[in-house]
Amino acid sequence: MRNRRLILDAALVVFSRDGYGGATLDSIATGAGLSKPNLLYYFDSKTAIYVTLLSQLLETWLDPLIELDPDGDPVEELLGYVRHKLDMSLELPDESKLFAGEMLQGAPRIMNHLQDELKPLFDRKCAIIQNWIDAGKLAPVDPPHLIFSIWAATQHYADFGAQVSVLLGGENPSVRAAAHLEQMFRKVLQPQTP
Template identity: 65%
Template sequence: MTDAATSSTKAPSRIQQRNRILILDAALEVFSRHGYRGATLDQIAKQAGLSKPNILYYFGGKEDIHVTLLNQLMKAWLDPLKEMNPNGDPIKELLGYVHRKLDMALELPRESRLFANEILQGAPRMGPHLSADLKPLFDEQSRVISNWMDAGKIARCDPGHLLFSIWATTQHYADFAAQTEVLLPEDERRQDGASAYLDQLFTKLLTP
């Protein structure tokens, strides 16, 4: 093997790994605040404390960084829905999903806003993921919910719109954080209150 081939395949150094993480974290901050169209490489470089040429050493451009973040995000976004057990207690499983989504919204607000901004723009970069990854999982878990309804274990409603409602009521706390933080300024009150309210809301909706 030539020296050039060896060089091109060797693992990135610790500094290179650190810089990639630094750039992606800075980009997440910029994209979540300004959206894809409003974000610039100069803003990302400033947020990361690196030069623009340094950013371009690691990534091909703004879109490359954005797609990398979306690819990382999609797995995290799907995992809570995958954890819903078709053999478990239906109300407990659905409330568990609600809590996982709420925890994600409160712990990962920038990621939630990144996802929301992408969807608002028509999902130009995430579209393939929605079709290939989210749609099969959405259909599978909708069937699980329908089976629970057919068995009389939970009240009948539209499974798809139920999932939409869970997404809307949990991700609100990330996507509209600027509003909720003003209206409910105490973190503990906001989190505990949201959890208790969503438990009450979905328990009443789902109890046969």
């Protein structure tokens, strides 16, 4: 288990930095402090390592969406989701970059997961949001595009971290970003009172 964890940790750094095409088993083995033959004892290919990483990543990154409570206060549930996604992006930028890289390639290694697992979850959560809208508990928004907007607004801080750092003069964006996103999404989500 320890060596598998070393390999996966090293691979995350290599894949998020170099992309799937640029990553090599040699660079992953070096990062893990193992020989290439030792690495191949635990994983039979670069693809096996990559798919394992992506599978673990998806499980972690989807947890906050899974936790969206249909019985909770809709605005607070969604703002909590925004905060959780932002925290994850700031704390786990390599994971976000790894996923973004796979998406930019057309998701060739995880398309089945997107279709079989993410799509049903996404549809269920969109239905919950639509139910909240229909009950007058949320402003009328487009549920799929609301979720896309949350993903885009939060993961930008990970996927474009170098740009964010330069433009903010090296300032840690966490406090201002959280306040801004809460203000923005609260205005979008708050139902109008008659």
